[in-house]
Amino acid sequence: MAKTHITLSINGNEVEALVEPRTLLIHFLREQQNLTGAHIGCDTGHCGACTVEIDGMSVKSCMTFAVQAQGAHITTIEGVANPDGTLSALQEGFRMMHGLQCGYCTPGMILRAHRLLQENPTPSEEEIRFGIAGNLCRCTGYVNIVKAIQYAAAKINGTPFLEAAQ
């Protein structure tokens, strides 16, 4: 089957590639681009481990073809740290609040939380829980993930987050 030529931007880098139309974006990222941060959990659109950001949307990359990303701007977990290499507010929040145990869900959680905070910089706990409802975690019980996102929101907004002091 003929391959399709695509150009797109991934984490700020221009990328050109030949892909088979049936190649899922998650396979393209992991196997052709060596960006293995986004994970495959369920392969059916349920778990969110494969979540990446495409043109201002959180998308499950197991539920989209790489060819659909022609011309798109994609951010993966490899692209979320600050330009100087320090952890972003969300990454720091997950670290400080123990928002991960095995870490399998974490890249997807952080990418989803990133978009959530763009759209709603001061989410309530309920809004956080509703906003990350498409991301499953089998380890943490979500409590510390919610705190991690609250920590990041506070840091970005320059408001105090009391948990962080403990």
Added chain:
Amino acid sequence: MIPGTFEYYRPDSVASVVALLAKLGDDARPLAGGQSLIAMMKTRLASPEHLIDLSAIAELHGIREQGNDIIIGAMTTQHELIASELLAKYLPIIRETSLVIADPQIRYKGTLGGNVANGDPGNDMPALMQCLDASYQLVGPKGEREVAARAFYNGAYDTALQADEIVSAVRIGKPVAGHGYGYEKLKRKIGDYATAAAAVMITMSVATCTSASIGLTNVSETPLWAEAAGKALVGTQLDEASIAKAVAAAEAITNPASDMRGPAEYRTKMAGIMLRRALERAKSRAHG
């Protein structure tokens, strides 16, 4: 799970899609958000040889007012439906329904056109569209035609849409201001299809119900417009006896499958309970 091979097309006009569908025949399928189709392709329930991506067609996007109607382009996503101020003003039930579909990621990609054209009885929009008496605008090689949502669904994955046609838009008459509405869905978890769900639109004149329309999701091979149940409410004060009559009429037309969401009898009863709850909320919101 890797889908079968196919050729990919991304035309930029409805005319080119129609020309491609006419040329490629039954082996071609439109691709909207892909949130149902890609899942089906992975399990090989669908193996189209040609996929025509509708995302680059500007005329299929957006929500606008046209006289007494609201026109929603087929490629408008569930996320956009939730954010729309126009819909918040005229048809807030669309937002309420969109919010209980799938999860945030799926809603960024999943479209109204894909949801109504899919033909899966689990989809939430079809019963809502029947409740609202929406029409689907279809475009094919012979031009345009319009089919009422209430006449569109023949069976599971069997609709009035021909293989060489696409849904270009959904047209919905503006309901009267002050109407009451509610969409209630029982699901096992966020991101699950309905065990049963009910859409309700009513108008009240002081304490009397002057119109009522009811749609039911996932309790038959097709979405259901519960016409008799709606009629049972008109002219009443929405008192317990009238509600019980409407619920019985709605339950009577259900024919759900027994599956992992529960035995058929249970799902029928849940349809009745969702209807009661949606009706209660609609009543509390109506003022007329």
